Amino acid sequence: MLKYQQIAIDIEKYIEEHNLQQRDKLPVLENLMARFNVSKSTITKSLDLLEKKGVVYQVRGSGIFVRRHNREGYISLLSNQGFKKDLEEFNVTSEVVELKVCQPTEEAAYNLNIDQHQEVYYVKRIRYINGQTLCLEESYYNKSSVTYLNREIASESIFHYIQEGLGLKVGFSDIYLHVDKLNEEEAAYLGLKEGDPKLFMESIFHLTNGQPFDFSKVTYNYKHSQFFLQANSHIL
Amino acid sequence: MLKYQQIAIDIEKYIEEHNLQQRDKLPVLENLMARFNVSKSTITKSLDLLEKKGVVYQVRGSGIFVRRHNREGYISLLSNQGFKKDLEEFNVTSEVVELKVCQPTEEAAYNLNIDQHQEVYYVKRIRYINGQTLCLEESYYNKSSVTYLNREIASESIFHYIQEGLGLKVGFSDIYLHVDKLNEEEAAYLGLKEGDPKLFMESIFHLTNGQPFDFSKVTYNYKHSQFFLQANSHIL
DNA sequence: AAGTGGTCTAGACCACAAC
DNA sequence: TTGTGGTCTAGACCACTTG
Incomplete structure (x- = not known):
């Protein structure tokens, strides 16, 4: 240290x-x-x-x-995955809907900066917070970085495994988000109604050497997710 | 420099x-x-x-x-106000709905860390991006920091005025956000329907000396707002 | 004027990556 | 082994705040 x-x-x-x-x-x-x-x-x-x-x-x-923020129950946007372990203060569990090795979609290949014929792990999970649906998550992990994965690992913290189990070092991420309406499938997974609001977040996680290893698309349940973020103006 | x-x-x-x-x-x-x-x-x-x-x-x-992010049309969450001037690449204008000096609500007083009998500027604006409604914004500015404000300034960039005109130095901010459904009033202002999705963001801006000077509540039009964020894991 | 944080330097040594 | 970034030091000097 x-x-x-x-x-x-x-x-x-x-x-x-x-x-x-x-x-x-x-x-x-x-x-x-x-x-x-x-x-x-x-x-x-x-x-x-x-x-x-x-x-x-x-x-x-x-x-x-x-400096402190004074609201409880907000998830840190930056600590969301991989960084900090703020989610520990919440009780987050996961149900694995699907886990397979396959070739990535064009979109996933582009975001992972690989060819479409290179293999990836595809994982679809429902995540729960304090027993309620938090989000529906679809992730693509570059198999040449994340060499192994199974349902047991995916039902726990994949990022914890990537860092501790595989010894990979998470460096930085790009996060894109917007708000929209749930489609029928998403609503079913989250226990909401079609047309209800959703927060949709796409993230690309990179190793410290700059290599992207995870592209994730996450749909949040608007009733059980709220986020906070602390910013500095020291950035010029 | x-x-x-x-x-x-x-x-x-x-x-x-x-x-x-x-x-x-x-x-x-x-x-x-x-x-x-x-x-x-x-x-x-x-x-x-x-x-x-x-x-x-x-x-x-x-x-x-x-390092570059490769998507156009996304607003930086951190550069949103005060920080960076990323909004310059978009054409953002404002219509001032209301501007007055008054006593803050209990909520605003709490977030600005002042007594309720201390005066604030209250500003309600609709902001447009490329000619379409971007958001509805209600802001409370601590009058002992932001000593003067008028409709002309508020129709331009208030943060630019605060920094260049008043010489105040913006330090850091706390940002809270969640997703919900628009109520009737918000829908009317944004040109959407009641029950449509909204991104709701509350921000508390502080000067470099730690004093909060702005508490804002912003409701975004989900059709014309999308955000990005770049994160580092260097944060321990 | 005194207190306190910020910038900048020159250089020693360390840790990781690539060849 | 060499190249390259990261840590750490001791000290000079600067800039802002407070009394």
């Missing part, structure tokens, strides 16, 4: 254990440098990480402050 | 001008250090910025590569 990562974890733990609230002030940089016995840059890197994560905000000339 | 910001802008410009595509390789660090005549840390900071922004990805032992 790198120093700056460990320090970030320690600081976050400190915030939770002391139940610090939005706008509470953390010790000053010099203090943190001494406490963790590292250079200024290292502390700064830890704090930048926590800032990116939405845990603190830093104000020049003033201090370092705690 | 700081060095690392300027370098980030230059690199991004370089990518655009040379029309580099996903997976194209950029010059190596040492090369960039020499070209911009700065230290390694400064280049690294520029690249981290671009990585956060979704413009490049870096692979240890291999190189720095271009």
